[in-house]
Amino acid sequence: MAYAALLSLKHLLEHTLDHDCEYLILDEKQQIESLLQKLCFLQDFLDQSPQKSSETIDCLESQIRDAAYEAEDIIESHITDRVREESASKRGDIFTPFCHKLEEVIEEIGSIKKRVEKIKDENDAQDLQARTELSPDSLKQPASSGKSSMVGLDDDIMKIKEWLTGVLSNLETLSVVGMGGIGKTTLTRNVYDDGLSVSHSCLGDSISRL
Structure with a gap:
């Protein structure tokens, strides 16, 4: 609703400056131009505001909506x-209350604009702090040791290590066989990466062929 009210007032101001300027004196035209600038700023804020509702944003949108409706009523x-009153003498009578009423609305919208600027500055500061706290080291992935986790096969790995380290006097071959994709290479790699196993065996030459 706030965005629609703002857009409606903006169109009215633009139409007034383009087509009804003859009914405005210089001060009134300047007031409308000033108001139009503030509306453009608030429109950008509503365009960029997060979709997630918050108490602060809801309050601002409500104030923007009410002020926009009030300004539109005054100008229309x-x-x-x-x-209706084209008499020069009567224009002077209308000028004073119109200027005062419009000035009050402009001040109200200006106050809303300042609060929006404060919110934007606070959000920018929070974003900058968050980016600063993300050091380059925190973005690096920990280096992999190359050792894969073998869930449920710890006992098998231990048996193979015991067998390899126990065969000292004879050269023997241990074959790891089975269907593709069951983890033969990972199992062999875990055994191979163990320092004690490497010192007692030669596994590396065959791993790539499993």
């Missing part, structure tokens, strides 16, 4: 009065 009423 003023233009209608100016069209």
Whole structure:
């Protein structure tokens, strides 16, 4: 609702400056131009605001909506009065209350704009702090030892290691066989990577062929 109200007021201001400028005096035109700049800023904020609702954002959107509706009513009423009252003497009577009413709305929207700027600055500071805390070392993956986890095969690995380290006097061959994909290479690699096993055996030449 806030975005729709803001967009409606923005279109009214642009139309007033383009087509109803003859009913405005210089001060009124400057007021409308100032208001239009603030609306553009608030529109960008609503475009970029997160979709997730928060109490602060909801409160700001409610204030933006109410202020936009009020400004639209003031300007539409003023233009209608100016069209009806083309007498120069009566224009002076209309000028003062219109300027005061519009100025009050502009100040209110300006106050909302300052709160939005503060929120954006705080969010930017938090984002910068988060990026700073992410040191290059924290982004690096720990180096892999090359040793794969063999869930449920610890006993088999231990038996193979005991067999290899126990065969000292004779040269023997241990074959690891089975269907493809059951983990023969991983099993052999775990045994091979053990320092004690390497000192008693020659496994490396055959691992690539499993």
